[in-house]
Amino acid sequence: MxxxxxxxxxxxxxxxxxxxxxxxxxxxxxxxxxxxxNGERIEIRGFGSFFVKSYQPRKGRNPKTGEIIDVLPKKLPFFKVGKDLKKKLIEGLNNE
Amino acid sequence: MTKQDLIRMMMEELGYSRRDSKTLIDKVFSIMIQSFLKKESVKITNFGNFIVKTKGKRIGRNPKTKEEYIIKDRAVVVFKPSVGLRKELKMK
CATH class of the missing domain: 1.10.287 (Helix Hairpins)
Structure with a gap:
């Protein structure tokens, strides 16, 4: 869809x-x-919620070469399925 | 932001009544839910994709009581933010 x-x-x-x-x-x-x-949390009852996680800058390594690199700070959005929807998804699959 | 906030913004910015705003917003989410229940993913350009994944049943254990129980077949919805949204958020 x-x-x-x-x-x-x-x-x-x-x-x-x-x-x-x-x-x-x-x-x-x-x-x-x-x-x-805006980094705001969104909550839609019956659907789910969105939230943003912030990640601090850190030193990372290239796993292949072992080279140390700077990993920049970042923010990522996440979605969590709401309780009601979660239930429906489980039921829908077991009642087929 | 909650659904109430969305309703209020819709009334103020698009000029719908409270009742119509609520009905329309509920409808949009229920259309998406119907799609999830059919195990069909929902793709919104410039926002992200809601991907439905089905997982088989497995034996779970309550880590506290060690009690075993069956985790039923289930579907989960995973949100994958669009590249645009991820980039914009990074710049912030």
Whole structure:
């Protein structure tokens, strides 16, 4: 499923235009992206949460050559599946 | 940021009522959940991919009590942020 599929389904089920549906879907992901870039935690009940982990700069080694290199500080976003969704995913697979 | 914040932003910036904002936002997430339940990944350009992986059952052990139990077949959703999002976050 792609962004365009979400837009089509939303338009169809909510009886709104493709244009409006596009605006809504883009709005939601833009806002979530903005929050992630601000290092903010996002919590969507029933879906999951996003959080950003920061990594300190450190000295690393090239495992092949043994050469010492600087690993730059970085931030990475993570997603954790919500409890309800986790349950549904397990049930869905065992009730087939 | 919570769903309440998203609803409020949608009311203020797109001009939908509280009820419509909530319905629309819930719908978008439920469309994605339906896809996950069909074991279908969701790919959002410029944001990231939600990849559904299925894992087989295995025997688990409670590390505290050493008690064994079966961990059932399960599906998990893994989020892989897009290269763009990772890069932008790095610059911050």
């Amino acid at each position: 792609k962004r365009s599929d979400i837009i089509s389904i939303l338009a169809e089920e909510m009886k709104i235009s493709q244009k409006k549906s596009t605006e809504i879907v883009d709005f939601i992901f833009d806002k979530m992206k903005g929050a992630i870039l």
